[in-house]
Amino acid sequence: MASLSFDQLVASSSNPDFSSTKCRLGSYPSYRGFHSHSLQARSSQRPLRRTFFINQQAAFCARADVAAVTLPNEIKSSLEIDWDNLGFGYHETDFIYVSKCGPDGEWNKGELEPFGPLKLSPSAGILNYGQGIFEGLKAYKTEDDRVLLFRPEENAMRMIVGADRLCMPTLPVNLFVQAVKQTVLANKRWIPPPGKGSLYIRPILMGSGAVLGLAPAPEYTFVIFVAPVGNYFKEGLAPIHLKVENTYHRAAPGGTGGVKTVGNYASVLKTQLNAKKHGFSDVLYLDAVENKYLEEVSSCNIFLVEGNKLATPQLKGTILPGITRKSVIELAKSRGYEVEERPVSVDELRSADEVFCTGTAVVISPVGSIVLEGDRLEYANKGVGKVSQELYAALTSIQMGKAADTMGWTKEI
Numbered sequence: 415m416a417s418l419s420f421d422q423l424v425a426s427s428s429n430p431d432f433s434s435t436k437c438r439l440g441s442y443p444s445y446r447g448f449h450s451h452s453l454q455a456r457s458s459q460r461p462l463r464r465t466f467f468i469n470q471q472a473a474f475c476a477r478a479d480v481a482a483v484t485l486p487n488e489i490k491s492s493l494e495i496d497w498d499n500l501g502f503g504y505h506e507t508d509f510i511y512v513s514k515c516g517p518d519g520e521w522n523k524g525e526l527e528p529f530g531p532l533k534l535s536p537s538a539g540i541l542n543y544g545q546g547i548f549e550g551l552k553a554y555k556t557e558d559d560r561v562l563l564f565r566p567e568e569n570a571m572r573m574i575v576g577a578d579r580l581c582m583p584t585l586p587v588n589l590f591v592q593a594v595k596q597t598v599l600a601n602k603r604w605i606p607p608p609g610k611g612s613l614y615i616r617p618i619l620m621g622s623g624a625v626l627g628l629a630p631a632p633e634y635t636f637v638i639f640v641a642p643v644g645n646y647f648k649e650g651l652a653p654i655h656l657k658v659e660n661t662y663h664r665a666a667p668g669g670t671g672g673v674k675t676v677g678n679y680a681s682v683l684k685t686q687l688n689a690k691k692h693g694f695s696d697v698l699y700l701d702a703v704e705n706k707y708l709e710e711v712s713s714c715n716i717f718l719v720e721g722n723k724l725a726t727p728q729l730k731g732t733i734l735p736g737i738t739r740k741s742v743i744e745l746a747k748s749r750g751y752e753v754e755e756r757p758v759s760v761d762e763l764r765s766a767d768e769v770f771c772t773g774t775a776v777v778i779s780p781v782g783s784i785v786l787e788g789d790r791l792e793y794a795n796k797g798v799g800k801v802s803q804e805l806y807a808a809l810t811s812i813q814m815g816k817a818a819d820t821m822g823w824t825k826e827i
């Protein structure tokens with residue numbers, strides 16, 4: 415059976431299976447040996463257990479639908495926000511996007527709804543068995559008042575991989591991207607002014623139908639909400655401080671570390687809170703088999719810099735295939751750096767010139783120090799290293815529309 419890598423999957427977004435209105439659930443009878451960054455291609459001989467179809471009408475024109483929605487009066491006047499002091503906090507905005515898929519396998523025509531609580535059965539799959547995945551991406555407002563999304567198709571593809579891993583119906587790439595656009599445009603007034611931050615977009619796919627025995631839910635809900643954000647770490651581009659975690663692990667081979675399932679995040683809270691209590695920004699996880707190789711931080715990937723070489727742990731199912739990670743690899747290569755995706759031993763932290771983290775929320779976050787086995791290792795004189803600074807400037811210039819997007823990564827909406 416052929417196997418599609420995550421990158422191939424993204425490249426194949428014009429493949430009718432992923433861009434048309436048709437999607438499937440549970441087409442893979444066994445997950446044994448399945449790595450979350452790869453998706454087994456379907457054999458035409460193999461019967462599908464269940465097939466989901468998406469309503470053709472769901473691929474609507476974002477602008478037309480947004481124009482049709484009016485803001486309730488009480489939220490028209492509520493925009494009081496200190497754009498200069500945005501952290502990564504929660505703000506209610508105007509609209510959410512909601513679409514549902516029932517046992518008949520049809521996604522209904524998604525709609526914008528006023529921001530508010532969702533109604534869920536206490537027996538919902540997400541609440542009882544954690545059947546849920548989410549995504550995170552950003553929209554930026556440019557100096558000339560355009561709105562840019564950064565690589566939304568990549569998030570759509572990653573959600574397809576995650577949905578498959580958790581036996582949920584997938585959303586075609588075009589539907590996902592249209593829904594994101596529509597939600598951003600409906601909440602346009604919440605996008606921070608250029609240079610002040612971005613609109614963080616959080617698509618969620620969850621088992622919302624009621625189940626009692628362990629089984630996939632009979633109904634699924636796709637929701638998108640947005641919130642204006644500034645820096646994720648309070649340090650901003652200033653260096654963060656990490657601790658290597660030797661006791662707890664984030665993911666194990668064969669598990670779900672490589673997909674953005676909700677359960678991956680509750681399980682890191684304990685170590686993260688403990689680290690923060692001791693003055694660290696976050697923890698750096700090691701592999702669960704040998705406790706020897708770097709994995710990632712709670713919500714970002716990691717890179718080591720030595721001379722002209724960048725090294726980052728390879729994707730093998732236990733770490734998230736970050737879209738910022740992928741972009742930094744492509745950007746660094748285009749700027750003449752050598753980039754290696756391979757097992758990175760924890761001991762390599764001792765000889766690195768610079769270390770930085772990557773993620774949608776953090777963008778590129780330089781690491782000032784890491785505590786490893788009682789030793790405090792310091793990087794770039796606890797400042798912002800040259801390579802981190804260069805890549806941060808190059809990436810954010812593209813994301814914010816300040817530089818020509820030679821990589822073709824941004825999508826104007």
Ligand SMILES: Cc1ncc(COP(=O)(O)O)c(C=O)c1O
Pocket residue numbers: 550710711712713714715733734735736737738739772773774775
């Ligand atoms: C565990 C984990 N690793 C890495 C990342 C970075 O991924 P991305 O660059 O796509 O935001 C995230 C954020 O989504 C994450 O939650």
